[in-house]
Amino acid sequence: MSMITIGAIGMVAFIILLLLRTPIALAMAIIGLVGGFYINGVYGTMFVMGRLPFTSVFSYTLSVIPLFVLMGALALHTGMSRNLYDAGYALFGHWRGGLSIATIAACAGFGAICGSSLATTATMGRISISEMRARGYDQAFSGATVAAGGTLGVLIPPSIILVLYAILTGESIGQLFVAAMIPGLIAITLYMIAIAVVARVAPELAQRGPRLSMGARGRMIISAWPVFVVFGLVLGGMFAGWFSPTEAAAVGVLGVAAIALLRGRLTREAIKQSAYETASLTGMIFLILIAATMFNSFIEATQITQILVNWVDALGLSPWQITLAIIIFYLALGALMDSISMIFLTVPFVFPIALASGFDPVWFGILLLSVVEIGLITPPVGMNLFVVKLQMPEVPLRKLYGAVMPFIAADMVRIGLVAGFPILSLYLVNMMFG
């Protein structure tokens, strides 16, 4: 049997395993192991597999992941989010659709210290859904706002997805974080525009809140200071060259813990929940990392990646066509798979194609991030919608699917901008790193 046939059988078997609800990491590990046994024999495979769990984790650079995960978990469980929502309300609450816009602003702020979409969605959902309900906002539209806002958790740096991309491709974490800044701001703006348009077309869905006095607004904005301090410390310190990404993440953990301690919020319960959440997410990410390394060692042995690159090259597609094909591929995959698994599984295939097509690897990372995060709000898997649904069980999922469409439209516009104008991602990188 030829290597390409073995590789193709492996891919088909992998898809069947996924459809049979095999945990994604386990499916990758099974194919890696069984495929390895077939190609290299039991002894050779056991030798290679005996090293992979160690070599795929033993890296100083990787320590940035558990540290950022812990920073986000601490921020989540020590209540930094409430003040952010209040600050957002103070700024935008009196606008038409103001509570939704405040939710987006708060999600962006929380994303700046959290790096996880689900955590952002769950946290902001707890605070904002009841507020919007109390003000007579349409339930489905409120839920869709929170789900869409949650995607800002990975778009706004620090982003765990960007860290994973950097590790898989050898790109600079710092440069990727800088590159994500302008697209992140564009995402916030487009979401706000989407809300404003919906509120104008269907005012009954999202009304204005009362206008607060200047003093009250000032106090509410200032109350969000911990987030600004941590965000400034982590990203500012990294961009100023004071710390490496790992050091920035460590400083972030200590900063969040110190602020929570000062405010009397570093309770035993907060630490306990942070421990559980950090262990759960860290374990899941690293098992996928190890399993993806096993899977990719099998794929490399079959030389499928190289064949794929040669095939795409032979098609003679223009960079635009390749970009479009990649975007469609990720949008389709994002409807079925979670973003972390998607990144681990596909980057080893897609990145060589991007490089061979002459794409800038930093810009490509931002494009990938932009496309991958849409999967969080697209049916049928849209994880953020599921999280919101848990918080508002009375709203049918199909209504949420409908209500999230304006945000998906905004995402499409953003992807078009990021894909069509690489300078949006690279301007700050060129300015800061030369």
Added chain:
Amino acid sequence: MNRLVEFFVDLLAWLALGFIAGAAMVTGTDVIMRHLLGANIRGVTDLVELAMMCAVFLSIAYAFARRGHVAVTVLTETMSDRTNTVLAFVWWLVAAVVMATLAYATFDQAKMVISYGDSSQNLRIPMFWYWLPVVVGLALSALASLYACMITARDGANDITEGRE
């Protein structure tokens, strides 16, 4: 019996948190010392790497025990609860076999690497200490997968939403 297992599962998370927090403190102290005193803590990289090896492999075992590894449920959502439970039970059982296989394979490698007498770059920590959490963590993951089987048989399959990005 169940409470004892739950205690040990929670302990995995607490230990992982301890190692990550320890790494954060060592790194943070090093940054502060470097900027204020112009001095470094010797071997920070070695210590952080060791802490991370411990944290990561304990976390993997914890995630298994909490059935926290994500799966695609698009197709199986259309199937009966019983079918889903059977599938979940089978996969956690297979996970136990895979993790036990990996634990065995890494144990062999660990013995070989340790026999070379290698140590870390700066603090000369024997590599034994870096391999230990790998072997122990994978073995614990195999046990945790069996625990996940038991929970699945008792409570049925649940769609995993926790911990996804």
